[in-house]
Amino acid sequence: MLQIDRLPAEVQRPTYDRSKLKTRMVHIGFGAFHRAHQAMCSDKLAEEHGSDWGYCEVNLNSGALIQALREQQLLYTLTEMADASLHTRVIGVITEALHGKSDGIEAVINAMSQPDVAIVSITVTEKGYCHQPASGNLNPDHPDILHDLQNPQTPRSVPGLILAAIRRRQAQGLPPFSVMSCDNMPENGHVTRNVITQLAKRQEPALADYIEQHVTFPSTMVDRIVPAMTDAAFNALNARLGTEDPVAVEAEPFFQWVIEDNFVNGRPAWEKAGAELVSDVLPYEEMKLRMLNGSHSFLAYLGFLAGYEHISDCVADPHFRAAARSLMIDEQAPTLRTQGVDLHAYADSLIARYENRAIKHRTGQIATDGTQKLPQRMLDSLRWHLQRDSQCELLLLGVAGWMRYVGGKDEQGQPIEIRDPMKARLAECVASSEEGEARVRALLALREVFGDDLAQNATVVARLTHWYQQLLSQGARATVHHCLNRG
Template sequence: MTTKLSLANLGQIAKTASVPAYGRAGLSAGIVHFGVGNFHRAHQAIYLDDLFNLGHDHDWAIVGAGVLPSDAAMREKLAGQDFLTTVVEQDNNRSGARVTGAMIDYLAPGDAAATVARLADPAIRIVSLTITEGGYFIDPASGVFDPAHPAIAADAANPAAPKTVFGLILAGLKARRDKGLAPYTVMSCDNIPGNGEVTHAAVSGLARLSDPALADWIDANVAFPNGMVDRITPATGPREIGIVADEYGIDDAWPVFCEEFKQWVLEDHFPLGRPALEKVGVQFVPDVAPYEHMKIRILNGGHAAIAYPAALLDIHFVHEAMEDPDIRAFLAKLEHDEIIPVIPPVPDTDLNDYFALIERRFSNPKIADTIPRLAQDGSNRQPKFILPSTADRLSRGEDVTGLSLVSALWCHYLAGTTDSGKPITFNDPNIERIHAAAKAVKSDPFAFLELKDIFGTVAGSDLFRRRFAAALGSLQANGTRATLKRYLEDRLAN
């Protein structure tokens, strides 16, 4: 017997899960958030829920905002349960469910007028976003905003009817400027180096295409704090919905599962104020860069490194990949030999201890994070999580055997079959051209490196090309496991 998740049923649900200690009627909106996915509901919404439970800052509730047609399904499911979410936090030795109520509304995708009107409301003081690494319209190799992207060009040609998240943010800022209202802070919560600067470039760059004066006003007045976010949050499927129903008796249409660990590091640059998130564990620092370098390269880079050998060996779950001795040893050698040595020092942090924490987190079987999730969207993730370390080592004249192997593993994966001959299902917005480039390496081992928007200057390095060709040749001739062993035995370079 399950209980439908709703405000009216919180009393019953409180028998098996934690529920908000605050009354939802006492909340008012202070934040509009674009990208109401699992990560946002397991991260930013959790911190706010914790703060509201302490009795603080009830005027900072979240209004979700959809942009893509696919956001309509999320909105419909959440609206059907009063915008409540069941979050199941899972450590190796414990699991617990909580219901969060920090979101009080959700603007429908496609209704630009309603979204801009809410953005123009002076009560909204922060606009935040988790739109994934690929949502920022930036050139993967250079990290520079791409004003020629068709979606950006369309919004620039018709700024009064925006369809992108940046067009909507821009229209909201224009409405506030025209009313004489102070602008809201724009806060990215995505895994991108300098995510605030990248977001600034997108918003200001779009404005400059149609209204240079508005762009100048944005540059002078709008805050875009950088931040680092961290919490492993797998996708939701029938398994997760069933566990919430069977173990906690809650009928939740889209619950969230996540690890117990979470981290959020932010620059304290919020001209219209902010919730007192330091009371619930958010670190406010003058410079986020050291923390984001550490996290993006060690954790996200680690995920990218194990995704493709695990997929090629028909491993489905991340914790199962970490149980494979060759994959676990490959990750450790790669991190200690090539990634960690080029990461700048982080205040009060030992990078080797941080990696040991990452190993434990990856090994958590309760999370049931999947290799297909890690392997998706490689054309956006590789240039952000792996290739920067490659470029740094090459600039210092240092070897890149392991990092080149990661690139070769991605290429070999994109050829389309696992080592056992099973077909691979891809999830990448650029799959047609990267799949074609991966197949072309059968006759030209460097064809994959012609993806210059992905590999950038790295592709021109003679050392990288040699290491990549050697790794790819070994994968083609010997398979994934034998190639990992050759790398571990220092026999892969030529």
Template sequence: MIQAANGPLGVEVGTGGTTTTVIRVRNADELQRLLPQPETGRRTLLGIVGAPGAGKSTVAAALQALSPRAFAQVPMDGFHLADQALTRLGLLERKGAPETFDAHGYAALLSRLRDRPDHVVYAPAFERELEQPLANALPVPPAASLLITEGNYLLLDGPGWRKARQQLDEVWFIDVDPDVRRHRLVARHILFGKEPAAAEEWVQRVDEPNAELVTATRHRADRILDLSDWQLTLSTQPHHRLLLTTTQRRAMTQLSAATLSSLPPELPVPAYDRSALSVGIVHFGVGGFHRAHQAMYLDRLMSQGQAHDWAILGVGVLPHDLAMKQVMDNQNGLYTLVEKGPDGTQNARIIGSIVDYLFAPDDPEAVIETIAAPGVRIVSMTITEGGYCIDPVTGEVDVNHPALRADLAPGAVPASVFGLATEALARRRERGLPGLTVMSCDNIQSNGDTARAVFTAFAEGRDTHLAAWVADNVTFPNSMVDRITPATTDQDRAQIGEKFGVEDAWPVVCEDFEQWVLEDSFAQGRPAFEDAGAQLVEDVEPYELMKLRLLNASHQALCYPGYLAGYRLVHDVCQDPTFARYLLAYMEKEATPTLRPVPGVDLDAYRHKLISRFSNAAVRDTVARLCAESSDRIPKWLVPVIRENLAAGRSVRYGAAIIATWTRYAEGTDEAGTPIDVIDRLKEQVTAAAARTRSDPLAFLQQRDLFLDLADQPVFVDAYLEALGTLHGPGATVLVSAMA
């Protein structure tokens, strides 16, 4: 029996002639005391095992948080076979069962990590929102003395799994009441997009048979942990499904309207009466950026005693938006915003400008009637570049886009942003109500004009008279928005909890820079955004071109060569002087010559400010995030720069190099031979084209839906082939050095 200073922590149970200690753990410190002692010269490996929903990843995360630099975590889930492989093997409906994992690959990685190599080893993770493994997502540095790995099958007696167990110094089994565990599983599946009935069915058909298999291995564990004194709550973070708090640590307050008055004074809360607010804005696409930007500006105004009739009602239209719906409901629309400066300063406050949230698939009629209400005067959107049903190269509305066609079908219940909002506009027209403003806040050149084109095309598809009314009564101001806002992590949640004692399921962490330039064209009035720091101008284009071609295109310039060279965080790339010089050279020599004069902006200072912002280590933006969905980004942010420079007879060397690095990235391995998980709506197309470049160097460039006629431009082709040759030879760092 294990003893603690204050008495026994556990009892012993026997199964089949073996005895395993059951330990009741009350806090993270007690977990730390149970850790196996390291051996000199090699890394210690600890396995955490338990049935699905037991809280394995939570315990692993809690252990890693005890010493983030010395402890590393690698989940077994990263060795899920991809859906493509499961489909080929006929195992997709068995996903999660032992045979749907690469057990031998998992064992091989554990063996490699156990030897503690003198270089960083990148391990795969599992992206819960995509339900897919994510290659090279988790760095294990040489300094990590303890590796924590968690999964269902660490104690399974089968091929591959036995080899994995042999690499582990100890294995702990997490014991949980089966009813509690099943409840968590159902909630988790709902959180990530399943309907309740489908979630229940999946748990019974897939998870429970796996749970029985795992529980049968319980007696093989070195320790069995009873976590009855720990509280587990759902998390929206893809890699960690649960958050863990203990009664022994700082008391946590669940963020909600009822608890605002009990929050610590160092965490400012809304000073205005939220119950007196009324909805004036309906926003589609409530994510991190919207909450770091537009909602923050409105909260600032409300704190000044203004805009109390301009509160935001959020709307989600996609399956994954259900997670935001649940968080917004539980927290009454409140969330923590943390702004991080490059000097380490942090400012946090509670934002209160979002007062309600509707999930359109559950109640489209409520969304339509809300927009049709007289008090709503602005519909705003952050639906990403790909959400506008626009051909990425020609810029024309794709009238055959499935989302538009489905909503235009006779008798269809609107499901898309455009279908829902246009139906609301039709009702406003029928009721004799005025129009409103549609305000796009997406990173698209002429975003207001783009929104106008899509809404007009959709309205014409319904009724030409409605389209004419929209043209006369609805305004679509252009805007430029800017604030780097990475995805929220469980580390962010934990830090907020530790510092303020607040349990916030979905806080927002962003840089301390902000900019919003907005065309002053509103149909039915607007909040005084200028009093909150926004710039209201007659012509947004100079500002948006500056941002799209310097900031956004530079993100693409750094992400592909940075990833190929082994960098995984943006600030690490930009703190490399060679990469910083390369980015500045691109901005100065090719991007800036395509810009118009920008009133009140020193472009040289702006360029250097971008390098400083990209180098902000506190933000911890990932290179992989910038690499994702390149087929939506490159045609909008980079191709226009290249074409303008070609037409003017200017250099296109850097633009060609950026596209060449995308080509090399899309080949699917970095320069160490580690697989890359290419995330793109056109993944099959771009990866297939990239794979052909070794035998057909222009194969990637000949995707005319992305690059138009660039493959026919000799000056560009020569520069592209030269860069691609360097990438296929000495590599990305040599290419960047030559151009810095």
């Protein structure tokens, strides 16, 4: 448990009066990224500008983190790490913490129904939205959505939970809140609006009308590399701090948060703490999702297959480094609508961030949930190139790398633990198909991921099969080298 009085003097502690914080925001998904990103920004705002916007943190599944947070007075440490320096601060902007299972869903709905709450924000990863990644619409066959349609008062899904709170606030005559997604999806506010409104239409059409008229869904773009904490990381941190902190998180120094300024009931002045408030987030989202996240996924699948444990290991390989930059500049940048941004400089900055060996960002961590990530990170760009008959071999290799990865065995024949909400479907595709073109076709048939068009495109099938076969016969390192030379 974190003991503030045992921390070294150089650790930054809150100097603001925490008792003056109000629960104005409820955040669903108290994961590492939120702790290192949005909570940090709000804490900085309280520290430097006297903001009273506090968070009620909610986890729906894992209760251990919430319990640990409670035991240490709702405080935790964030350490920013670079190769040559580190800085630790105590985050104190949390006012409440709830666990959906042990405290009950009713307690969570009540928390969102507090009169002061003006924002409900979300970081639950793409799979938490119960949507179809290829279309951005609600997945009506999702087990949690099927449950929520029958049991709207005791929801299981994130859309159902937020909808229940909107319904209660309306019934109590309370003002609406804004719902702000901070997950890596293009137009994440639009996706959030889709799933909640479409669920409402199936439950109570009049409520859907109310949402469309009164609730806002600002989109955001978030950027910070936040690796999952490991036992080794905790041990090193505890030794450095002189006290244990099971809620601790580490991150790179870089921070970016671009927010659509579309809040129905007020917001913190996050721009004073480094965020950017804009009218249109989409160009920023696309730039980050395709250049950063797309290259991250490329390095994760192919790097994992090549035996590289961390992203920094991948970019230490000159061929992987060159491939990642070429993917960004030659295949992703042309698809973007961003104006006034030096994309070559942006790509160079990303490579420099990937080189940070103090951040142990594991390829296996980034490789999770590929069915939810591929559409926005690679497939949208792939379609752009197909429409223009332009070259995109690195994108195709990245998709082939995912197909090889979900086969479940690495290049040494060792099993790969596949973590994906469509894990069972992936296993069926693998079990029912032979290696090569049959495997490619089986995976392309996943309409929720690839839509209907890509499986019918002979060029896509042929080039994916080519790179898949190369990965089988040559291995990831040699294949990345060949792809750079369009082998």
